Amino acid sequence: MEEKLLELIQKIAEVKGDSNSEVELENKIAFETGKMEGLSLTEKESIVNTIAAKLGGELYTNIFFAFWSWIVTEQNSYLMKQVKELINSSNITWQEKYYLADQINFDMFNNIHLRTPELEELVVELHHMAIHEGKQLVDVPASIGAVEQNAKNKDLVIILTSQFLSMNHGPTKTALDRAYILQKYYGKKVFLINTAEMRGMAGEMPVYPVRVGSYMPHWNEVEEITYQGEKIAFFQCYMDMPNIEDTRALVQTIWKLNPAMCLNIGGGSLVAACVNEFLPTAIIATVPSGIPFPECDIICIGHAPTSVEETTLKNYGIKKENVIVGRFTSSFKPKQHTYVRKDFGLPEDAFLLVVVGLRLTEEISDEFVAMLDSVLSENIQCVIMGEMANYEECAGKNEKFRKYVHNLGLQEDALAIYSLCDLYLNPIRLGGGTSAAESMSEGVPVLTTDLGDVALEVEETYKVKDYEEMKQWIFELEADWKLWKKWSQAAKEKAEELTDSKKEFIKIIKQIEKCMESKDK
Structure with missing residues (x-):
């Protein structure tokens, strides 16, 4: 097995840029890796160490192996x-550093078992170096130097998002x-820009597995x-972001428009980091339980920062007074239907649990399935x-899983589905905030561990220490x-x-304005 895997891993660098060959190799790697599923951790580590000892010095092969061994x-x-x-290597480009940081960060978000404070710290540093090197090439002073700036538009706010x-x-x-x-309540005119910087193809390198961000080309024509009666100006970049040419063009446009404020939804944006050079830009976290990549002067998070997070923010130049703690709120797609359980073949009298997410393949772990197995029956x-x-x-x-777990897939009218259920279960994960809030709006209570x-x-009251306690509360509520x-x-x-x-x-906007006023003085 080791020799076969070594042969496949060493071929990775040879086909970089050949998408058909990369897909073929990915499938072969996945097939061979699947043979390791039943092995103990000690046996897996033995295979990994044997391959590591035989690897050569080819950079892309070693990078692929590092990812593969981590996942396995x-x-x-x-x-x-x-x-x-x-981090400080000149052997890979700034785009490749950005790509690697993005891929690792996604895998850690997707699977909390892969997260460690040490790795998180390194990924922040790798991303920061990618942004630093990218900013050097954009060269903000030179980029905006030849562009005439309009008078300050105190009514204009630019919102940057990395995925739409x-x-x-x-x-x-x-x-x-x-x-x-x-626009509706604060008297501003918004220009919303999708910079398309989330897990795009720029800087693509051989990693395992490749996580390509979703992208909707039809927004290019819009x-x-x-939205809810408000007409919002919009622009979407192509999927080859981040790149220097388009980043420079966006920076020049924002400089010329001279808005009152720039907000970056989610963080991790080269465009936002460049705009921050002439207009203090605020990052709005979309994962309230964590902190985004700290690349701008102002950052808004959904919890009081831990001592480790405070140190990280300080190390990357964000002042304590520019860290805003605000409640993360959600908006829901309006409920459009009134369903009954038989519309989906669901049992009329059972106590229905509901598990929701776009990444359930990873988030529903063996431990979570085992917990479900212990509670599922005709009644639950x-x-x-x-x-x-x-x-x-x-x-x-799993026979119980097959018999008592009903897979409805993606649903356009999520609120209507929640109304059919009795209890929302949150697997151990970081995300899920919006779906949990949707569930509660329909009167469906939540059980979750104290994470994320x-x-x-x-x-x-609704937090449990582990899946064993979650199981006990399911029985009690039923x-x-x-x-x-x-x-x-x-x-x-x-x-x-x-x-x-x-x-x-x-409330958050007013705090951001105060931070900006303070910086202007």
């Missing part, structure tokens, strides 16, 4: 070593919601979006709403209708707080 063993020693070597998809996508809804509030069943590519595989391995975005939204009704009412009340974007976001 969930041990990051080879990846840590590789990232340390690449549909109303099923939380960060897209966040960007539109913030734009709507600024110059204005109507489960709905999956979202994307779970391995649903059939799980159903084939969902834990920030719910009361302490058996005690009065207790469930109490939780249901509390969920609705909490959802009202979590959807009051007008109140909470305007």
Whole structure:
């Protein structure tokens, strides 16, 4: 097995840029890797170490191996070593550094078992170096030097987002919601720009597995979006971002427009970092339980920073007074239907659990499936709403899962589905905040561990220490209708707080304005 894997890994660098060959190799690697699934961690590490000892010095091969070994063993020693070597290396471009940081960051978000504070710190440093090198090439002073700047437009706000998809996508809804509030209630005119910098193809390198960000080409033809009656000016970049030429053009445009404010939804943007050189730019976190890549002067997060986060922000030049803690609020796609359970073949009398997400393939772990297996029956069943590519595989391995877990896939009217359910379960993960808030708005209470975005939204009562305690609460709520009704009412009340974007976001905007005024003095 080692020799076959070594041969495949060494071929990676040879086909860089040949997409057909890369896909073929990816499939072969995945097939060979699948043979390791039943092995113990010690056996996996033995295979990985044997291959490592035989690798040559080819850079892209070593990078691929570092990613592959990380995913296979969930041990990051080879990846840590590789990232340390690449941070200040001139052997790869700034775009490749950006690409690698983006890929690692996504994998850590997708699978919390892969996260460690040490790796997170290195990834922030790698991304910061990529942005630094990119900014040097954009050369903001020279880029804007030949462009005449208009008079200050105190009514204009630029919103930058790195990905813009549909109303099923939380960060897209966040960007539109913030734009709507600024125009409808704060007297501003918003220009929303999708910089398309999230997991694009720029700087593509051989990693395992490749995580390509979703991109909607039809937005390229759109110059204005109507959202809840507000017409919002819009522009979308092509998927080859970040690159110097288009970044420079956007920076020149924003300089010429001379807006009152620039907001970066999500962080991690070269465009935002460049604009920040002449206009203090605020990063608005979309993952309230974490902090974004700190590339601008002002940052808004959904929780009080930990001591480690405070040190990170300080190290990257963000002053304590420019760290804004604000409530993260959500907006929902309006409910359009009234369903009954039989419309989806769901049992009429069962206590229905619901698990929601676009990354459930990774987030529904073996441990979570084992917890479900211990509670599922004719009386307690489960709905999956979202994307779970391995649903059939799980159903084939587990009789209870096959019989009592109903996969509804993606649903356009999520609120209508929640109304059919009784209890929202949050797997151990970082995301899920918007779907949990949607669930609570329909009176469906939430159970979550004390980790991630969902834990920030719910009361302490609804947090559990582990899956064993989650299982106990499922049984208790299913058996005690009065207790469930109490939780249901509390969920609705909490959802009202979590959807009051007008109140909470305007608070944040006023704090951002104060930070900008202070910097101008």
